[in-house]
Amino acid sequence: MNEIFDFNRFGKLVAYECGSYVPRFTKVLVTMACIVFALWITTVVFNNTIGFLGRKSLLGFLFGISCFIGPFVAYKYMNDRKKGYAYAMLPASTLEKFTSMLLICMFVLPMISYITLVASDALLYLVSMCGVGGFIDIGVYNPLVIYFDGYSFSISIAVSFMASISMSMMFNSIFRKSKIIKTILVYMAVSFVSVILVSIIAINLSHDILYRISDFISDFGVEKLMNICYLLCIAVSLYVTYRRIERVNY
Amino acid sequence: MIEIKGLSFAYSGYKVLDNITTSFGPGRIYGLLGANGVGKSTMFKLLCGLLTTKQGTIEIDGSSPIGRKPGFLSKIFYVPEDFEGPDMSIGHYASGVAQFYPNYDAELFARLLSEFEIDAERKFTTLSLGQRKRAILALALALRTEYLFLDEPTNGLDIPSKAEFRKMVAAAMDEKRTIIISTHQVRDVENLLDHIMILDKRAVLLDKSVSDIQSEYLFDISANVPEDALYVEPGLGGCCFISNNTSGEESRVNIELLFNYINSKKK
Numbered sequence: 001m002n003e004i005f006d007f008n009r010f011g012k013l014v015a016y017e018c019g020s021y022v023p024r025f026t027k028v029l030v031t032m033a034c035i036v037f038a039l040w041i042t043t044v045v046f047n048n049t050i051g052f053l054g055r056k057s058l059l060g061f062l063f064g065i066s067c068f069i070g071p072f073v074a075y076k077y078m079n080d081r082k083k084g085y086a087y088a089m090l091p092a093s094t095l096e097k098f099t100s101m102l103l104i105c106m107f108v109l110p111m112i113s114y115i116t117l118v119a120s121d122a123l124l125y126l127v128s129m130c131g132v133g134g135f136i137d138i139g140v141y142n143p144l145v146i147y148f149d150g151y152s153f154s155i156s157i158a159v160s161f162m163a164s165i166s167m168s169m170m171f172n173s174i175f176r177k178s179k180i181i182k183t184i185l186v187y188m189a190v191s192f193v194s195v196i197l198v199s200i201i202a203i204n205l206s207h208d209i210l211y212r213i214s215d216f217i218s219d220f221g222v223e224k225l226m227n228i229c230y231l232l233c234i235a236v237s238l239y240v241t242y243r244r245i246e247r248v249n250y
Numbered sequence: 251m252i253e254i255k256g257l258s259f260a261y262s263g264y265k266v267l268d269n270i271t272t273s274f275g276p277g278r279i280y281g282l283l284g285a286n287g288v289g290k291s292t293m294f295k296l297l298c299g300l301l302t303t304k305q306g307t308i309e310i311d312g313s314s315p316i317g318r319k320p321g322f323l324s325k326i327f328y329v330p331e332d333f334e335g336p337d338m339s340i341g342h343y344a345s346g347v348a349q350f351y352p353n354y355d356a357e358l359f360a361r362l363l364s365e366f367e368i369d370a371e372r373k374f375t376t377l378s379l380g381q382r383k384r385a386i387l388a389l390a391l392a393l394r395t396e397y398l399f400l401d402e403p404t405n406g407l408d409i410p411s412k413a414e415f416r417k418m419v420a421a422a423m424d425e426k427r428t429i430i431i432s433t434h435q436v437r438d439v440e441n442l443l444d445h446i447m448i449l450d451k452r453a454v455l456l457d458k459s460v461s462d463i464q465s466e467y468l469f470d471i472s473a474n475v476p477e478d479a480l481y482v483e484p485g486l487g488g489c490c491f492i493s494n495n496t497s498g499e500e501s502r503v504n505i506e507l508l509f510n511y512i513n514s515k516k517k
Contacts, residue, residue, distance in 0.1 A: 001320065001321040001324075003319045003320060003321055006320075009320065009350070012349050012350065013350075016346040016347075016349070019342070019346060020336065020338060020342075020343070020346055023338075024337070077336075082330070082332060082334055083334055083336070085295075085298075085300055085328065085330060086336065086347075088299075088300055088318060089298060089300070089318070089323055089326075089327075089328060090323070090347065090350060091320040091321075091323035091324035091350040091351065092320050092323075092350065093319065093320050094317075094318070096320075246317065246318075247302065249300065249301050249302060250295060250300040250301065
């Protein structure tokens with residue numbers, strides 16, 4: 001028996017997890033569709049129109065939220081002291097479990113969210129033809145779609161979404177209870193500490209050095225620097241997630 | 251074969267198991283007994299790799315539970331005391347899980363469910379504790395793993411289910427399988443066990459086959475307690491007692507009495 005990776009076993013695992021864990025995401029999808037529907041209701045009730053930007057911002061926001069909470073919902077019990085033992089004891093290797101989780105959180109759940117959001121929006125447009133000017137999409141996971149307003153597919157956006165998902169996977173594997181709240185608190189704490197640190201550094205550094213740093217960032221490219229940070233986040237998050245799947249105690 | 255050598259484990263500094271050395275052979279049903287908090291469930295979790303050993307070693311057929319390798323996991327199944335079950339139907343869960351276990355017997359599972367009067371279409375979340383327990387026990391037996399660990403399996407079962415459980419475990423037993431049952435409801439499993447292990451934090455107090463216990467001790471109930479009785483407990487029809495078996499007569503092991511006797515010796 002291949003103890004590290006077996007394609008047959010991996011296929012069974014993905015099928016099992018798609019059939020068992022992905023349905024937990026249904027409530028999130030229904031909620032998102034309801035929010036899109038509520039937006040349409042407001043346009044009818046208040047006789048408003050809502051342009052591309054408004055709709056796209058809402059869909060983009062909902063898509064971001066669904067990507068963020070996806071791992072927490074689908075793999076809610078993976079490290080639960082009572083319910084998590086079944087996940088740990090499923091006869092598949094850590095690499096198979098990790099790869100399956102990655103596939104589901106990084107591709108399956110976002111794809112389902114994407115389809116739900118775009119389909120809800122398109123359906124309302126078809127039904128109502130009210131207050132909207134055409135089909136839109138969110139544009140993160142489908143670079144092949146022709147965009148109505150020139151919103152182009154950006155690697156940065158995709159990498160930032162992947163970083164968000166991988167960090168959700170990591171925090172989901174670290175925290176056992178109140179996972180989403182604790183993760184938001186961690187993000188807030190990290191942001192707060194970062195602002196304080198940057199402020200302290202900025203106050204204590206001479207203008208000359210600050211200009212040099214600014215020039216360096218400009219020369220290097222802000223987007224490139226951001227992408228490197230995101231890639232580092234992804235690498236660290238995925239490594240921690242793998243180790244947690246391998247070692248978590250129940 | 252399960253071999254445990256010098257096993258110690260502590261939760262945040264509180265020692266639960268201390269230097270335990272023992273083994274579990276194939277073809278036997280072991281009763282793992284002990285007072286609350288001596289580490290019976292912890293022992294199961296260590297055997298399954300759900301907890302990591304800090305000191306000592308555990309080997310199951312030469313493999314360590316640490317790392318939870320698929321080959322190792324497909325040989326074992328653990329039914330925890332408070333099994334809650336996932337938010338899905340029993341049939342869906344069973345068919346999903348069973349594909350990872352090479353010896354799974356779908357017909358046996360269907361038969362056991364019907365004997366336990368459980369509908370495979372029902373979701374775990376709609377079942378009572380006893381029904382959930384029956385469903386997972388049916389699955390545990392149908393997976394036909396070489397090692398089966400049952401933590402308080404009769405907790406929550408009604409009287410007919412307890413009888414069914416004994417019948418099913420006895421029927422599922424073969425010379426390759428090892429079943430370890432941890433329980434406080436000793437009367438529920440009294441006739442099932444081949445081997446009794448009484449666990450204490452500091453040591454294994456008793457680790458003997460039922461036949462060895464029978465040849466060593468005599469269990470009886472009488473109004474007149476013999477002078478050489480090792481342990482006596484007042485009962486309804488007289489006094490239950492344990493004495494040394496000098497006559498070679500075989501008596502039915504009263505596990506509760508034995509447990510209390512062994513614990514009294516420790517004190």
